[in-house]
Amino acid sequence: MERVLRALAVACVAAAPMLLPATAAAQFDKPEDAVKYRQSVLTVMSNHFGRIAPVVRGQQPYDAAQVRADVAIVSMMSKLPWSAFAPGTESKGARPAVWSDNAKFKQASERLEGDVAKLVAAAETGDLAQVRAAYGAVGASCKACHDNFRNR
Amino acid sequence: MERVLRALAVACVAAAPMLLPATAAAQFDKPEDAVKYRQSVLTVMSNHFGRIAPVVRGQQPYDAAQVRADVAIVSMMSKLPWSAFAPGTESKGARPAVWSDNAKFKQASERLEGDVAKLVAAAETGDLAQVRAAYGAVGASCKACHDNFRNR
Numbered sequence: 001m002e003r004v005l006r007a008l009a010v011a012c013v014a015a016a017p018m019l020l021p022a023t024a025a026a027q028f029d030k031p032e033d034a035v036k037y038r039q040s041v042l043t044v045m046s047n048h049f050g051r052i053a054p055v056v057r058g059q060q061p062y063d064a065a066q067v068r069a070d071v072a073i074v075s076m077m078s079k080l081p082w083s084a085f086a087p088g089t090e091s092k093g094a095r096p097a098v099w100s101d102n103a104k105f106k107q108a109s110e111r112l113e114g115d116v117a118k119l120v121a122a123a124e125t126g127d128l129a130q131v132r133a134a135y136g137a138v139g140a141s142c143k144a145c146h147d148n149f150r151n152r
Numbered sequence: 153m154e155r156v157l158r159a160l161a162v163a164c165v166a167a168a169p170m171l172l173p174a175t176a177a178a179q180f181d182k183p184e185d186a187v188k189y190r191q192s193v194l195t196v197m198s199n200h201f202g203r204i205a206p207v208v209r210g211q212q213p214y215d216a217a218q219v220r221a222d223v224a225i226v227s228m229m230s231k232l233p234w235s236a237f238a239p240g241t242e243s244k245g246a247r248p249a250v251w252s253d254n255a256k257f258k259q260a261s262e263r264l265e266g267d268v269a270k271l272v273a274a275a276e277t278g279d280l281a282q283v284r285a286a287y288g289a290v291g292a293s294c295k296a297c298h299d300n301f302r303n304r
Contacts, residue, residue, distance in 0.1 A: 027203060037199050040192035044232070047189050051179060076228055080196070 028084065035091040038084035045077035049138065056132040064126040071116075071123040074138075078116040082109045098149050108145040115141045180236065187243040190236035197229035201290065208284040216278040223268075223275040226290075230268040234261045250301050260297040267293045 028034040048070040054060040055067060085098055085105070098105050115138045122134035180186040200222040206212040207219060237250055237257070250257050267290045274286035 027199070033199075036195060040195035040199075043188060043192035044196060044229075047179070047185075047192075073228060073232075076225060077196075080225075 028086075028089075031089040034084040034086060034089040035093075038081040039091075039093065041077050041081045041084070045074050045081075046142075048073040048077075049142070052131075052135060056128075056135045062128045062131075064123070067131060068123045071119055075116050075120050078113050082106070093151055095149050095151055105145075105149055108141075108148065112138070112141045112145060180238075180241075183241040186236040186238060186241040187245075190233040191243075191245065193229050193233045193236070197226050197233075198294075200225040200229075201294070204283075204287060208280075208287045214280045214283075216275070219283060220275045223271055227268050227272050230265050234258070245303055247301050247303055257297075257301055260293075260301065264290070264293045264297060 028037065051070050052067055055062050085094065087099055090096070090099070115134070119131070119134040119138050122130040125131075180189065203222050204219055207214050237246065239251055242248070242251070267286070271283070271286040271290050274282040277283075
């Protein structure tokens, strides 16, 4: 049984490049360009996500427009990094599981996108309690993915 | 006369930190965080700007929705890097003129934002000729700023 699963996993990994949109590979001339791009996207996302932290912790007054602006950046960034994790773009910061357990990685990326969509909706309400709850869920999503797929 | 100008320049540089929004400095714990942030923003902007190049050159079919999506990312990114060029955040990639001739740098950043706004409008029309013209203007804006303020 385990052997069958392993064979299936190998077949899936082998098939993965064909599952990528044809444009994904074309967006980057070299693997290191893909690495730099995804790291940049995640840096921008993390920075603007982090700017909201003191607000949800009550250490800074709640400026609904500012939170919406930061959330809009987080939302846009949350859609971008995944196509840059194409096969052949391994990097120090990414664990091999990104590619060897790509279905789980994809699931984690979709969880993040879903949680960010809820944060966008919460920010629209202008209700800090809703923002706080949705913010926590996104943070948990980031952490879960980093725990499994990121090298520090 | 030259001495007066130099004294004025020194005074302006000294005053510059006070001209920054109070939040700008607070957004980054350390100067290197600001450097990493602005480089990341510019990497994402450059990547999505570059994706449109083969379209305006006629090497790829014009997909109006895709161009609008890339332009939206360029537009959002074009507003972000400037506050991260605070005094005390000098880096290898940035020439001293960013700080010593900050008024000119600010002007260059505003020119870019203006040109990108026109590219957004052009992308909305769905007319490739308009996109091409606006794209060229943004490219010239990037180049002018890099020629004066970027170390390679």
